[in-house]
Amino acid sequence: MTETELRVSKIENGTVIDHITGGQALNVLAILGIDGSSGEEVSVGMNVPSDRLGRKDIVKVEGRELSQNEVDVLSLIAPAATINIVRDFDVIEKHRVSRPEAVTGVLSCPNANCITTENEPVESRFEVLEEGVRCAYCDTIIRDSLAAHISVA
Amino acid sequence: MRHDHLISAKQLSRDDIEAVLDRAAEIADDPGAVADAREDTLLGLCFFEPSTRTKMSFDTAMKRLGGDTVDMGSVESSSVKKGESLADTVRVIEGYTDAVVLRHPSEGAAKLASEFVDVPVINAGDGAGQHPTQTLLDLHTIRENAGFEDLTIGIMGDLKYGRTVHSLAHALTNFDVSQHFISPESLRLPRSVRFDLHESGAQVREHTEIEEVLETLDVLYVTRIQRERFPDENEYRQVAGQYRIDAEMLEAAKDDLTVMHPLPRVDEIAPDVDDTDHATYFEQAHNGVPVRMALLDEIL
Numbered sequence: 001m002t003e004t005e006l007r008v009s010k011i012e013n014g015t016v017i018d019h020i021t022g023g024q025a026l027n028v029l030a031i032l033g034i035d036g037s038s039g040e041e042v043s044v045g046m047n048v049p050s051d052r053l054g055r056k057d058i059v060k061v062e063g064r065e066l067s068q069n070e071v072d073v074l075s076l077i078a079p080a081a082t083i084n085i086v087r088d089f090d091v092i093e094k095h096r097v098s099r100p101e102a103v104t105g106v107l108s109c110p111n112a113n114c115i116t117t118e119n120e121p122v123e124s125r126f127e128v129l130e131e132g133v134r135c136a137y138c139d140t141i142i143r144d145s146l147a148a149h150i151s152v153a
Numbered sequence: 154m155r156h157d158h159l160i161s162a163k164q165l166s167r168d169d170i171e172a173v174l175d176r177a178a179e180i181a182d183d184p185g186a187v188a189d190a191r192e193d194t195l196l197g198l199c200f201f202e203p204s205t206r207t208k209m210s211f212d213t214a215m216k217r218l219g220g221d222t223v224d225m226g227s228v229e230s231s232s233v234k235k236g237e238s239l240a241d242t243v244r245v246i247e248g249y250t251d252a253v254v255l256r257h258p259s260e261g262a263a264k265l266a267s268e269f270v271d272v273p274v275i276n277a278g279d280g281a282g283q284h285p286t287q288t289l290l291d292l293h294t295i296r297e298n299a300g301f302e303d304l305t306i307g308i309m310g311d312l313k314y315g316r317t318v319h320s321l322a323h324a325l326t327n328f329d330v331s332q333h334f335i336s337p338e339s340l341r342l343p344r345s346v347r348f349d350l351h352e353s354g355a356q357v358r359e360h361t362e363i364e365e366v367l368e369t370l371d372v373l374y375v376t377r378i379q380r381e382r383f384p385d386e387n388e389y390r391q392v393a394g395q396y397r398i399d400a401e402m403l404e405a406a407k408d409d410l411t412v413m414h415p416l417p418r419v420d421e422i423a424p425d426v427d428d429t430d431h432a433t434y435f436e437q438a439h440n441g442v443p444v445r446m447a448l449l450d451e452i453l
Contacts, residue, residue, distance in 0.1 A: 113280050115261040120238050122265055137261025138282060139345040 009043055014062045016084040016091075017074065022047045024077050025057035027147035031073050031106070032061065040064065053080060072100040073107070076133065077147050102127050102136070108151040114138040124151070158267040158274040159452060162285040162320035163349065167327040174293050176447035177440070184443070187218055190450055194220035197250035199243065200277070201228050201257045206416060207277050207287070210441035211254050211449075218446055223250060240269045247272050252453055255279075273452050281314040281343075287415055288320040290444040291374070294437040298411040299371045301328040307366055309335040310376030310396055310421060312342045317415040318376055319346050326353040333370070335360045337392040340378070362395070367406050373398070373431075374413045375421050399423035403431055413437050 020028055025044050034040055041062035050056035057078075065085055066074075074081055075097035085093040105123035109116050116124045116137050126133035132143035142149060180187055196215040200208050212222050225231055225246065233242060239262060246253055247270040255263050256277040263276035263283075278284040295301070306325065312318050312334055322342070325332055332355060334342055341359060342350075350357050360366055367373070378396050383389035397420060403410065414422055414434040426432050 111260060113258070113260050115239065115257070115259040115265045115279075118239075118259060119236075120265060121240050122268070134345065134348075135261070137264050138280075139260070140343075141345050141348060143344075 009060075010089055011041075011043070011060045011062045011086050012089055013087050014060065014064050014085075015066050016086060017059045017061075017066075017078075018056070018082045018084060019050065019053060019080045020057035020059065020074075020078040021080065022050075022053065022055035022057055024147070025059050027077050027150070028057070028059050028074060030147065031070055031077075031150055032059075032064070032066070034061070069104070069106055071097055072103045073150060075099045076103070076128065099128050103133065106151060107133065107142070107146070107149045109135045109138060109140055110142060110149055111135065111138050111140040114140065158263070158276075159285050159448070160263045160267055160274065160276045161283045162288045162323040163283075165285065165288075165324055165327070170289065170292055170324060170327060173289055173444065173447045173451060174296055176451060177289075177293050177443040178297075180446050180450075181440075181443040184217060184446075187446065187450065189219040191215065191218035191220040191453060194218070194252075194449075194453055195250045196220060196222045196449070197246045197253040198222050198224045199246060199253055199255045199257075200225065201233065201239075201255075201262075202278075204256050204277070206438055206441060207256065207284075210438075210445050211275075211277065211286075213442050214445035214449055217442065218449060220449075239266060243270050243274070252449075275448075275452070278316055280316070281319075282316050283320045284316040284415075285320050285324075286445060286448060287317045287441075288324045289448060290437065290440045291317070291321050291413065291415070292324060293440050293444050294413060294433060295372055295411070297440075298433055299409070301330065304328065304330045304371050305333070305369050306330055306372040306374060307333045307335055307363070307370045308374045308376075309363055311340045311379050311382065312336040312376075313340040314379060314382055315376045318374075319343070321374065322346055322355075323349060326350065326355045331356040331358075333358050333360060333366045335363050335366065335396070337361065337378075337396070339388070339392075340382070363398070363402075364405075367402070370406060370410055372411045372413060373406070375418070376415060377417070377419055377421055393420075397421050397423065398426060400425040400429055403429060406431070 025046050043060040045058040047055045081097045084091045104125045125136040134141045215222050243266040252273040254275045254277045260280040260282035262279045267274040378393050411433045412431040
């Protein structure tokens with residue numbers, strides 16, 4: 001058993017998100033809409049040593065498997081993340097996130113004059129660029145602090 | 154040109170542009186030949202913010218093609234005032250008309266509208282975003298006066314919020330054009346436009362002083378420095394005067410420099426330029442009718 005695993009206990013059923021860019025764990029929780037208020041059992045490791053990343057974060061969520069939308073946004077702030085689906089203490093599925101061509105309904109456009117910020121029946125949509133994302137409606141490009149624009153609940 | 158909607162100048166290929174401009178030139182030569190071309194066609198004019206040239210030239214163009222227009226009227230007198238969404242407004246107007254021309258203060262409005270209707274949506278300006286039909290008439294004016302071969306164009310003024318500039322910059326990447334952007338640092342091109350220009354491999358340079366580049370230009374496209382964009386009036390005063398041209402200044406320019414402006418102007422082009430051979434902005438405005446006739450004839 002490695003030092004990292006000792007720090008964050010095993011879960012019975014749920015998702016382990018590993019190899020999160022160091023310091024991004026709280027943003028991952030924001031993407032998942034987890035703020036502790038609804039009683040989810042969550043373990044977080046931050047800035048733990050990693051052979052691959054130097055430092056990484058880990059989030060383990062009991063009783064929850066991630067939607068594709070959530071994984072898509074995760075890929076933007078944690079491109080090296082791996083998703084482990086756990087059932088009965090065993091990892092039954094393990095895959096890396098991959099950057100989607102677009103993300104829908106998960107980021108809000110920072111352009112206050114973008115039509116998606118008004119009371120219209122559309123979800124935000126962002127094209128994923130090599131660096132950052134671009135609003136499909138107003139063309140605004142976000143390169144930094146993507147997590148600050150996450151609107152998924 | 155075969156697009157369901159015209160939302161952005163980025164949609165326009167060189168072939169698309171030349172097809173519209175060629176048709177516009179034919180129409181300008183013989184407008185009577187298309188007097189009945191779009192009989193029974195009804196165009197919806199949905200202008201959510203004030204417009205003189207764009208609205209009147211679309212209205213004129215449709216009527217000169219034998220069709221007609223219906224006008225949503227001012228926002229104050231429409232259901233928008235009651236809180237109706239844009240999506241609902243255009244879905245209603247879709248049932249009345251064969252195409253919708255949309256001017257809206259928000260970026261992305263035309264794109265959104267196009268997702269809710271089956272009739273063509275033509276973007277007549279969306280906030281600081283795009284204004285592709287202005288670009289077509291700008292390109293027509295450039296082609297008639299300076300051509301597109303080995304062209305050096307300066308685009309000066311409010312490049313950050315100027316939608317005509319954004320559309321023109323994109324469209325010019327289809328041609329052998331060197332683009333020089335002249336503006337205060339605070340009003341330089343937005344990141345998204347610079348990104349697209351870079352991706353397209355366009356020849357682009359940015360300047361803060363017109364004098365750095367004036368004598369090399371074949372075309373100077375001037376836009377208004379918008380006082381309301383500056384948080385500080387003093388900051389506006391410091392830069393505004395630097396982006397004003399007059400006849401004396403243009404003595405340093407090429408004799409055949411074409412000076413353009415999407416209008417309305419305030420004080421960025423002195424009235425004494427009007428009497429020089431450089432002044433092309435009124436011709437540019439007049440070109441709105443044959444170009445929009447050509448566009449409507451192509452798209453409908």
